Amino acid sequence: MAILTVTFIIPRLMPGGAFAYLIENPNISPEFREALIRQFGLDKPILEQYALFLREFFLSGNLGVSFYYRKPVMSVILDALPWTILLVTGSTIVSAVLGMLIGLIAAAKRGRVFDRALFNISMFFRSMPAFWLALVLLIIFSYYLDLFPLYGAYSYGRTYESIFEYIADVVHHFTLPFITLTILTASAYSILSRNSAIDVLTEDFIITARAKGLPERTILYRHTLRPILTPLMTMTAIELGYSIGGALMIETVFSLPGVGKLMYDAILMTDYPVLLGIVIMTSAVTLMLVTLVEILAAIIDPRVTLT
Amino acid sequence: MSESGILQFLNPLLKSGTGIVGLILIVIPLAMALFPQYIAPYDPYKRVARPFQQPSLVHPLGTNDIGQDILSELIYGARISLFVGVIAALATVALGSLVGLIAGYYGGLVDEALMSVTDTMLLIPILPFMMLFSTFMGRGYINIVIVITIFAWPGVARYVRAQVVALKTQPYVEAARAVGAGAARIIFKHLLPQIAPTLAALIMLRACASMIAEAALSFLGFGDPIQKSWGTMIYWARRSGAITSGAWWWITAPGLMITMTVLGFAHIGYILEEYYNPRLRRY
Numbered sequence: 001m002a003i004l005t006v007t008f009i010i011p012r013l014m015p016g017g018a019f020a021y022l023i024e025n026p027n028i029s030p031e032f033r034e035a036l037i038r039q040f041g042l043d044k045p046i047l048e049q050y051a052l053f054l055r056e057f058f059l060s061g062n063l064g065v066s067f068y069y070r071k072p073v074m075s076v077i078l079d080a081l082p083w084t085i086l087l088v089t090g091s092t093i094v095s096a097v098l099g100m101l102i103g104l105i106a107a108a109k110r111g112r113v114f115d116r117a118l119f120n121i122s123m124f125f126r127s128m129p130a131f132w133l134a135l136v137l138l139i140i141f142s143y144y145l146d147l148f149p150l151y152g153a154y155s156y157g158r159t160y161e162s163i164f165e166y167i168a169d170v171v172h173h174f175t176l177p178f179i180t181l182t183i184l185t186a187s188a189y190s191i192l193s194r195n196s197a198i199d200v201l202t203e204d205f206i207i208t209a210r211a212k213g214l215p216e217r218t219i220l221y222r223h224t225l226r227p228i229l230t231p232l233m234t235m236t237a238i239e240l241g242y243s244i245g246g247a248l249m250i251e252t253v254f255s256l257p258g259v260g261k262l263m264y265d266a267i268l269m270t271d272y273p274v275l276l277g278i279v280i281m282t283s284a285v286t287l288m289l290v291t292l293v294e295i296l297a298a299i300i301d302p303r304v305t306l307t
Numbered sequence: 308m309s310e311s312g313i314l315q316f317l318n319p320l321l322k323s324g325t326g327i328v329g330l331i332l333i334v335i336p337l338a339m340a341l342f343p344q345y346i347a348p349y350d351p352y353k354r355v356a357r358p359f360q361q362p363s364l365v366h367p368l369g370t371n372d373i374g375q376d377i378l379s380e381l382i383y384g385a386r387i388s389l390f391v392g393v394i395a396a397l398a399t400v401a402l403g404s405l406v407g408l409i410a411g412y413y414g415g416l417v418d419e420a421l422m423s424v425t426d427t428m429l430l431i432p433i434l435p436f437m438m439l440f441s442t443f444m445g446r447g448y449i450n451i452v453i454v455i456t457i458f459a460w461p462g463v464a465r466y467v468r469a470q471v472v473a474l475k476t477q478p479y480v481e482a483a484r485a486v487g488a489g490a491a492r493i494i495f496k497h498l499l500p501q502i503a504p505t506l507a508a509l510i511m512l513r514a515c516a517s518m519i520a521e522a523a524l525s526f527l528g529f530g531d532p533i534q535k536s537w538g539t540m541i542y543w544a545r546r547s548g549a550i551t552s553g554a555w556w557w558i559t560a561p562g563l564m565i566t567m568t569v570l571g572f573a574h575i576g577y578i579l580e581e582y583y584n585p586r587l588r589r590y
Binding site: 123124128129131133135136138139140143144150238240241242248249253264267270275276282283287290 | 431436439522523551558
C-alpha cells in the first residue's frame with residue numbers, strides 16, 4: 001500500500017525530468033545536450049514526457065545518463081549502492097540487538113544510576129550531527145592515534161594476495177564509519193526497548209512468573225524479550241530513514257565510495273540525473289528494507305498481519 | 308506572549324533539574340546570538356593571529372587557516388544557527404499543524420489523501436530530497452529554512468491530526484457546530500487553542516531536528532559562504548584541511564555548540580511535552 005503511494009508520488013515530486021536536463025551545464029556540449037533532449041523526447045509536451053519517463057523507469061530501470069560519468073545513472077548508482085547497504089544493514093542489526101540488551105538492563109534497573117546515565121548519554125548522542133561525530137572519531141582515531149585509514153573503503157592501488165586479505169582491508173576501512181552509525185542508532189533503540197520493557201514488566205504474566213519464583217534473569221531474557229521485539233521491529237522500519245540519511249553524511253566524511261559520496265560529488269558537479277536517480281533509488285531501497293522488516297515482524301509476532 | 312504566558316511556560320521547566328539544564332544550555336547560545344559584539348574577544352572576519360594556532364590563553368579555541376579567532380567565529384555563528392533552527396521549526400509546526408488540523412477535522416477522503424502523503428514522507432529518507440532541492444535552489448540560509456520546512460512537516464501533521472480526531476467529538480465543538488460556526492472558525496477558534504500548548508513542545512523538538520538539518524546542509528556547502536553558521540564553520544574546516552593538519556579545535560568547537568544547543572531544546576521540549584501530556588511521563 002505504502003509502496004504504491006510512493007511510486008505514484010516520487011515521479012511527481014521530480015520537476016518533470018525536463019527541468020533537470022535543460023539547466024545550463026558548462027560540462028556538457030550543446031550537441032550532447034541536443035542528443036539528450038532528442039533521446040528523452042524533451043521537445044514533446046510535458047504529459048507525454050511524463051509517460052515516457054515512467055515507461056523507461058518501470059520497463060528497463062532507465063534513469064537517464066550521468067552528465068559527469070557519461071554512463072547510465074542506474075549503473076553508476078548500482079556500483080555505489082552495495083557499500084551503503086552494507087553499512088546501513090550491518091549497523092542496523094548490531095545496534096538493534098545492542099540497544100535491545102542495554103534497554104532491557106536499564107528497564108530492570110529502572111530509576112537507578114545506570115538507567116539515568118543511559119538516558120542522558122543517548123540524548124547526548126542523538127543531539128549530535130552524524131557528520132560531526134564522524135569527523136571527531138576520524139581526527140582522534142585516524143589522525144592522532146593512526147589506528148584507522150583516513151579515507152576510502154579499501155587501500156587504493158593495492159594488490160591482494162587473497163580474498164581474505166581484501167576483506168580484512170575493507171573491514172579495517174569500515175570500522176570507524178560503522179562505529180559512528182552504530183553509536184547514533186543504538187541510542188535510539190536502547191531508549192525505545194527500555195520504555196517498552198518497562199511497560200511489559202508491569203503486566204500480569206510477569207507478576208505470575210515472579211510469583212512462581214523464577215529468577216529475575218529468566219524473567220528478563222525469557223519473558224520480557226519477546227514482547228518488546230515487535231515495537232523494536234516497528235522502530236527499525238522508522239529508524240531506517242534516519243540511518244540512511246546518517247550513512248550518506250558519514251560516507252561523505254570517510255570518503256567511502258557509497259551513495260552518500262556519489263551524491264556529494266553529484267552536487268559539486270551539478271550532475272542532476274545522478275541526483276534524481278539517487279533520490280529515487282534511496283527511497284526505493286528504504287521501502288524494500290521496510291517491507292522486509294515488516295515481514296520479519298509478522299514471522300516473530302503472529303499478531304502482526306501484513307497489509 | 309504576555310507576561311503570565313511566559314511565566315506559565317517557564318514554570319514546568321524550573322520545577323525539574325532537566326528543565327533547568329535545558330534552559331542553561333539554551334541561554335548560552337541565545338546570549339551569543341543576541342549580543343555577539345559584547346562577548347566576542349575579536350572580530351571574527353578579521354585576521355588577528357597566525358593561522359592554525361592551538362588553543363591558548365590569547366585565543367581560547369585557537370585560530371583557523373587564515374588566522375581568524377575561532378571563539379569569536381563561534382559566538383557570531385550562533386545567530387544564524389539559532390535563527391535557521393527556530394524559524395524552520397516555527398514554519399514546520401505551522402505547516403504541519405495546518406495539514407493535521409485539516410486532515411483531522413474533515414476526515415474521509417481528504418484525511419486519507421493527506422495522511423498517505425504524510426506516512427510516505429515519514430518513511431523515506433528525507434536527507435537526499437533536501438540535498439536535491441538545495442541543489443536546485445542554490446546556496447543561502449533562507450533556502451535552507453524553506454527546504455527543511457518542505458520536508459519536516461509530516462511528523463507534526465501526524466501528531467496534530469491524532470489530537471484533533473480526539474478533540475472534535477467533544478461537546479463544545481459540537482455545540483459550536485450546532486450554532487452554525489463554519490469549518491474555519493471551528494478549526495482556528497476552537498481546536499487550535501486546545502492544542503496550542505503541545506505545539507510549544509513540538510516547536511522545541513522540531514528546533515532540534517532543524518538545527519541538525521541546517522548543520523548537515525551547511526556542512527555540504529549549501530550555506531551562505533559569506534555569513535558563518537556553525538555548520539558552515541565545519542564545512543570550511545574540512546575544506547581547508549583541518550583533518551589532515553590535525554586541527555581538532557576547529558572541528559570540535561562548532562559541533563559541540565550544535566550538540567549542546569540541540570540537547571537544550573530537546574530537554575525543554577520533553578519537559579513541556581510531559582507537562583502538557585502527563586500520560587507520557589517517564590518516571
